[in-house]
Amino acid sequence: MPHTIAHWADNKPYPGSSGNTAPVTNPATGAITGHVALAGVPDARHVIGAATAAFPGWRDTSLAKRTAILFRFRELLNERKEELAAIITAEHGKVRSDALGEISRGQEVAEFACGIAHLLKGGLSENASTSVDVSSLRQPLGxxxxxxxxxxxxxxxxxxxxxxxxxxxxxxLKPSEKDPSASLWLAKLWAEAGLPDGVFNVLQGDKDAVDELLTNPDVKAVSFVGSTPIARYVYGTATAHGKRVQALGGAKNHAVILPDADLDLAADSMVNAGFGSAGERCMAISVVVAVGSIADDLVARIADRARRLKTGDGTRDADMGPLVTRAHRDKVRGYVDQAERDGAKVVVDGRQVEPDGDAGGFWLGPTLIDNVRTDMSCYTNEIFGPVLSVVRVETYDEALALINANPYGNGTAIFTSDGGAARKFQNEVEVGMVGINVPIPVPVAYYSFGGWKSSLFGDTHAHGAEGVHFFTRAKVITTRWADPSHAGVNLGFPRND
Known part of the structure; x- marks a missing residue:
């Protein structure tokens, strides 16, 4: 029986009062497995109110106690990640190994945050002026x-x-209404780890919930990841209401394959980066830029590998799962149809896939399109599906110009055996994250994630040192004391709690 997926506030489920819901489906079967609550404005304000009420106490909680809870959360997540992976597969459709990989990359950030005390250290200048000290510190936003x-x-x-x-x-946290259950699982884990009521909350919903988060004066900052049109809207609306914003938008990621590249490595990498998670990744490679005479050989190698992939139910022995919804699958198919009408060659046709799964699933197999031009819709749009387009150019300079002319600047890669060419590329390409013989250059947690151009709105990238700066603000204190103070005698060993 389909169940109701609620909000979460004050460390317990909150059903909300709007009465509106949206169906949640299993993409591998098409079956409705639940109904997620859609918040109205009163629901959103209730959840925001829980976070607002909890802030003063959590702000004043010592770093030692905060990090102890973070360590406990990390340990619980590591112990139970199979549970979370099963939820992700059931609602998103990605295969189990991909779901586990997603959790591991998120866990890296939790591990990084366990060392937050070092990153929140301020500075002190003694006697900046006569008997005047100047210090700095970082404080939370709210x-x-x-x-x-x-x-x-x-x-x-x-x-x-x-x-x-x-x-x-x-x-x-406002998760997608397409796969909302992972957020509640994480909320329960935080509660078990000892996080106080109201520190971590979940608001389910659609645009009404988003708009309240963007405009409510109690919300001090917004982090967003999604398509570029919505990222632009989020950034414009939230900043107009005085909020700090990092809005990560869409992508059109290119991989340049130079003639001296290891073509087997390149072909393997293009298949991995183009079809992993059914191409539903903002860092997926969607355009292969084949330079010079290698194009025919490269396309043949990619096609051979793509044809051997098994598309099917993520709970079975499959390489790639379904797309997240029927509507999205049909939209992606439409780009393939249009590319064919525009004269591109569909070398591997995922529309003809025979999946290892239920006939009602949202299936589209790996698709490879050759001879793509930059005026075709399969090139100009972020498809967000298992579609890999091949653009042929004659020179490195043409490849570089192609990437730099694109309105997106999220991720890119170059495959070459020439260190000089690679160094030239990393210097000249106008993209925020660059891979050299690495197809999906997602930074480790202690570096920061984010693109350039229309792939990012706001100046601060996600996680790493920039993430710490985003969620804190600096304060500088200038101090003069006429006489030293005396705290009295205490022979106990100093404690940091």
């Missing part, structure tokens, strides 16, 4: 909102909330 997409229901929220919580903020 309640913050995280609006996350469907494609990574665990990893993307974990890019943000461990650092926000470690820094002394309280959190309202």
């Amino acid at each position: 309640p913050v909102a995280i609006i996350s997409p469907f494609n990574f229901p665990a990893m993307v929220p974990m890019w943000f909330f461990p650092i926000a919580i470690a820094g002394g903020n309280t959190v309202v």
Whole structure:
């Protein structure tokens, strides 16, 4: 029987009062497995209110106690990640190994946040002026909102909330209504780890919930990941209401394959990066830029590998699962149809896939399109599906110009055996994250994630040192004391709690 997926406030489920819901489906079967609550404005304000009420106490909780809870959360997550992976597979459709990989990358940020004390250290200048000391410190912002997409229901929220919580903020997470259950599982884990009531909250919903988060004066910052049009809207609306915003938008990621590249490595990498998670990744490679005479050989190698992939139910022995909804699957198919009408060659046709799964699933197999032009819709749009387009160019300079002319600047890669060419590329390409013989250059947690151009709105990237700075603000204190103070005698060993 389909169940109701509620909100979460004050460490317990909150059913809400709007009465509105949306269906949640299993993409591998098409069956409705639940109904997620859609918040009205009163529901959103109730959840935000829980975060607001909890902030003063959490802000004043010692770093030692905060990090102890973070360590406990990390240990519980590691022990039970199979449970979370099963939830992700059931609602998103990605295969189990991919779901586990997503959790591991999110867990890296939780581990990074366990060392937050070092990153929150301030500075002190003694006698900056006569008997005057100047010091600096970083303090939390208050309640913050995280609006996350469907494609990574665990990893993307974990890019943000461990650092926000470690820094002394309280959190309202608004997950995608397409796969909302992972957020509640994480909320329960935080409660078990000992996080106080109201520090981590979940607001289910659609645009009404988002708009309240963007405009409510109690919410001090917004982290968003999604498509570029919505990222632009989130950034514009939230900043107009005085909030700090990091809005990560869409992508059109290119991989340049130079003639001296290891073509087997390149072909393997293109298949991995193009079809993993059914291409529903903002860091997926969607355009292969084949330079010079290698194009025919490269396309043949990619096609051979793509044809051997098994598409099917993520709970079975499959390489790639379904797309998240029927509507999204049909939209992606439409790009393939249009590319064919525009004269591109569909070398591997995922529309003809025979999946290992229920006939009602949202299936589209790996698709490889050759001879793509830059005016075709399969090139100009972010498809967000298992479609790999091949653009042929004659020179490195043409490849570089192609990437730099694109409005997106999220991720890119180059495959070459020439260190000089690689160094030239990393210097000249106008993209935020670059891989050299690495197809999906997602930074480790202690570096920061984010693109350039229309792939990012706001100046601060996710996690790493930039993430810590986003969720805290600096304060500088200038001090003069006429006489030294005396704290009295205490022979006990100093404690840091």
